[in-house]
Amino acid sequence: MEILEDPIKSSENARHMGVRVSELHQVPLEEQDLEIVERKGVGHPDHICDAIMNEVSVALSKEYLKRYGxxxxxxxxxxxxxAGEVQRRYGGGEVRRPMLMVFGDRATYDVDGDPIPVDELAVDTAKKWLKKNLRFVDPDRHVRYQVELKKGSAALTDIFKRQGKFFGANDTSAAVGYAPLSNTEKIVLQTERYINSPSFKKEFPETGEDVKIMGAREGKDLTLTVALAFVDKFIENESQYFKRKAEVEEDVNRFVRNRVKFDSANVNINTLDKRGRGMDGIYLTVLG
Structure with missing residues (x-):
């Protein structure tokens, strides 16, 4: 099935695309035999980069609006x-070399000779985000910052000097979206948010924010594989690590099973762990 808007009637409208709606012929996702979903939590490096750059864009946009409208x-x-370098240790390790946050791409650094403190704004925004979201990261001691933002090209910055009701687009792009989330997607998202919630961190303070969850549904059976960083200053020995991990795993299993209607649902945390291997056999970090 394909539906097309009314025919384009003028040269002015000729530049606009019609709206096309097509039917997708496939087995609905919930009825397919296999579904795999991944979620990277707030402390995962990929999430950190995306979130900080988004906040920098928002902060910079607000500064532009305040100055120029x-x-x-x-x-x-x-x-x-x-990555930086750390020395893990039961009872609390240390950061030997801080992480490095590099900002890339382009921005407008001045308008008609009026300078904009883009670099300072980027670093300040990153520090605020880190302080707000990562409990054990000191933005001043544990992270270095390198701003590699450059001035935009003349052809693109000129767009914003032109008169008219609307600015022209400075790029071509396509967006993809879908709704609603499947039951597997929902529980993966809910589980990550639960693990990184204030109430969970109060109950299990040794768990860090670096969380990654892989959800695999086979038919009506669900398995969540969770990589969850533990913080070494809360762990005194290998035995305590495995004891606390078992308690965390039991709690998260209870959370998941109370919210899904699959035939079975199982959560496995830090599956690479191996007793008797000491620090090499457990997922222990300094900053979480």
Whole structure:
């Protein structure tokens, strides 16, 4: 089935695309035999980069609006969080070399000779986000910052100097969206949010924010595989680690089973762990 808007009647409208709605011929996702869903939590490096760059774009847009009444050209969507170096230790380790946060892409640094403190704004925004979302990360001691944002090209920045009701687009892009979430998607998202909730952290303070969940549904059976960083200052030895991990696993299993209607639902945490291997056999971190 395909539905097309009324025929285009003028050259002005000729630049606009019609709306097309097509039917997708496939087995609904919930009825398919296999479904795999992944969620990277708030402390995962990928999530950190995306969230910080989004906040930088928002902060920069607000600064542009305050100064000039409209948003200036910028592309703030590329970042790198390079690993630091730590010494893990039961009872609390130390950071030997801080992480490196690199900001990339382009921004408008001045308008008609009026400078905008883009670099300072980017770093300040990142520090605020880290302080708000990661309990054990000190934005000043544990992270270094490298701003590699450059000025936008003349052809793109000029768009924002042109008169008219609307600015022209500075890029071509396509967006994909869908709704509603499947039951598997819902429980994976809910579980990550639960593990990183204030109430969970109060009950299990040794769990960090770096969480990744892989949900696999085979028919009516669901398995969640969770990678969950533990913080070494709360753990005195290997035995305590496995004891607390078992308690966390029991709690998360209860949370999941109370919210799904699958034939079976199982949560497995840090499946690479192996007793007797010491620090090499457990998922222990300094900053979580």
């Amino acid at each position: 409209h948003v200036q050209h910028h592309n703030i969507d590329k970042a790198l969080l390079a």
